[in-house]
Amino acid sequence: MAKFTFIMPDIGEGIAEAEIVQWHKQVGDQISEDEEFVDMMTDKATVPMESPVNGKILEIAGGEGDMVSIGSMLVVIEVEGEVPEDVVEEAALATDSAPASAPAPKDEAVEERIEVENSDASDADDALAADPKPEPLPAPTPAPEPVQHAKVLATPAVRKRAKDLGVDLAQVKPAEDGRVRHGDLDQFLSYNAGYGAAAAPRADEEKKVIGMRRRIAENMAASKRNIPHFSYVEECDVTDLEVLRAQLNSNRGDKPKLTILPLLITAICKTLPDFPMINARYDDEAGVVTRHGAVNLGMAAQTDAGLMVPVIRNAQAQNLWQLANEISRLAEAARSGTAKSEEMQGGTLTVTSLGPLGGVATTPVINRPEVAIIGPNRIIERPMYVTGSDGVERIEKRKLMNISISCDHRVVDGWDAASFVQALKRLLETPALILID
Structure with missing residues (x-):
C-alpha cells in the first residue's frame, strides 16, 4: 500500500486559493482513475478535479x-x-507552477507535495477515522402524494416542497418560460388557502452561502462598497422597433427568432463610439481607466446557481442573427454550467434584462471593474399623443420601454450618461438606422 497526496494545482487563473463547492467522494470511498471527486470554484469558473490514480479516499x-x-x-x-x-x-510539475502569491509551505511540508510512502494496514485504518455525522432532522409528516404531470418543469427543490404540501404542480401557473418556481408556488398557495396541506407554514431553513451564491454576494458587496453609483432612466417608444422585429422574424428562414435584445445590442454598439467613457474598465487601485474599442458585452443570465454574466466577444462586429445565436448559446452554457472560463470574463459593458418581469424601471448594480450597466425594462402598451405626417395630433396605442443605466460617477458624468441614453433612444425610435452600416 502507498499514499498519494493530491495537491491543489494552479489551474491557470492567477489565483491563490479556490473554494470547495461539492464533494463527489468522501473519506472511505473508492475512486477510479480519471473520476471526478470534487468541484473547485475560482473567481472565474467552477473546475472539476479528477483523480490520477485508483484507490481509496483517506483524507x-x-x-x-x-x-x-x-x-x-x-x-x-x-x-x-x-x-x-x-x-x-x-x-510535481503542477505543484511547482503554483503562483508566488500562494502561502509558502513549511519546510517539513515540502516532501508532502507528492507523498508516496509505505504504510501498514493499521495506518490505513487510522486514516479512515472520520468525525461523527450530525443527527438527521426528524422527517416531516408525509403529505398525500400529488399526481405529478410529466410536462411540468421545476427544480427538485420545488418538486419536493410541492410534494410535502400536497400540491399538484400541474395546477400551478408557471412563469413565462414554463418553469414553476418557489414564487409561483407561493402565489398558488396564497390564492388557494386550504388546498391540501397549504395552510401549514413553510419550515425555516438555514443554508450556508457557498459557491456561486457566495461569489455573487462578494462581488455585489465590493461593487456597491467601492463604486459611487448613479442611475438614469428614459422612456423609449419601441412601436416601430417591434414592427421591424416582426418583419425580420417573418422572413428569417432557418435563422433564430429575434428577441429585442439583438436589436438593442446593435443599437448600443452603434452609439458607443461617440461615448467611449461608457465602454470602459476602471482599475481603481492603479488609478487607470481603459476605454475599449471592442465591445465585449456582458449578458446577465439567471441560472439555478445564481446570476452569471457570460461575455459576447466583439459584439460590434456581429449582425443581428449572429448576436441571436451567441445570446442563445451563452445563456444555455451558463444555465447548464458548461460555460468556459474565458467566456465569463473580460467584459467591457453589461446588459441586464429581466424580460417580461423587467418592471417600470431598474437600478442595476455595476459589474466591477466595468463602469456602466444597461437595463432594458418591460415593454408596455399605453395611449400617447402622436403627431402624424399631416401635422395633426392624435391619440394612439404605442409600445413603450424604459431604458435604465447605472454608471460609476468617478468615471462617467451624469451629462454623458444622459446624452448616451438619448442617442440610444433616437436609434431605437428610428429602427431603420440600426440596420444602416
Whole structure:
C-alpha cells in the first residue's frame, strides 16, 4: 500500500486559493482513475478535479465552502502498490507552477507535495477515522402524494416542497418560460388557502452561502462598497422597433427568432463610439481607466446557481442573427454550467434584462471593474399623443420601454450618461438606422 497526496494545482487563473463547492467522494470511498471527486470554484469558473490514480479516499481538505490554497493538500488516496512515476512527475510539475502569491509551505511540508510512502494496514485504518455525522432532522409528516404531470418543469427543490404540501404542480401557473418556481408556488398557495396541506407554514431553513451564491454576494458587496453609483432612466417608444422585429422574424428562414435584445445590442454598439467613457474598465487601485474599442458585452443570465454574466466577444462586429445565436448559446452554457472560463470574463459593458418581469424601471448594480450597466425594462402598451405626417395630433396605442443605466460617477458624468441614453433612444425610435452600416 502507498499514499498519494493530491495537491491543489494552479489551474491557470492567477489565483491563490479556490473554494470547495461539492464533494463527489468522501473519506472511505473508492475512486477510479480519471473520476471526478470534487468541484473547485475560482473567481472565474467552477473546475472539476479528477483523480490520477485508483484507490481509496483517506483524507479530504475540508467541507463545502472551505477555501484551499494552491499547492496545499486537497485529498489523500491510498493506492495498491506504488504510485506510477508519470503521476508523481505530473503532480510535481503542477505543484511547482503554483503562483508566488500562494502561502509558502513549511519546510517539513515540502516532501508532502507528492507523498508516496509505505504504510501498514493499521495506518490505513487510522486514516479512515472520520468525525461523527450530525443527527438527521426528524422527517416531516408525509403529505398525500400529488399526481405529478410529466410536462411540468421545476427544480427538485420545488418538486419536493410541492410534494410535502400536497400540491399538484400541474395546477400551478408557471412563469413565462414554463418553469414553476418557489414564487409561483407561493402565489398558488396564497390564492388557494386550504388546498391540501397549504395552510401549514413553510419550515425555516438555514443554508450556508457557498459557491456561486457566495461569489455573487462578494462581488455585489465590493461593487456597491467601492463604486459611487448613479442611475438614469428614459422612456423609449419601441412601436416601430417591434414592427421591424416582426418583419425580420417573418422572413428569417432557418435563422433564430429575434428577441429585442439583438436589436438593442446593435443599437448600443452603434452609439458607443461617440461615448467611449461608457465602454470602459476602471482599475481603481492603479488609478487607470481603459476605454475599449471592442465591445465585449456582458449578458446577465439567471441560472439555478445564481446570476452569471457570460461575455459576447466583439459584439460590434456581429449582425443581428449572429448576436441571436451567441445570446442563445451563452445563456444555455451558463444555465447548464458548461460555460468556459474565458467566456465569463473580460467584459467591457453589461446588459441586464429581466424580460417580461423587467418592471417600470431598474437600478442595476455595476459589474466591477466595468463602469456602466444597461437595463432594458418591460415593454408596455399605453395611449400617447402622436403627431402624424399631416401635422395633426392624435391619440394612439404605442409600445413603450424604459431604458435604465447605472454608471460609476468617478468615471462617467451624469451629462454623458444622459446624452448616451438619448442617442440610444433616437436609434431605437428610428429602427431603420440600426440596420444602416
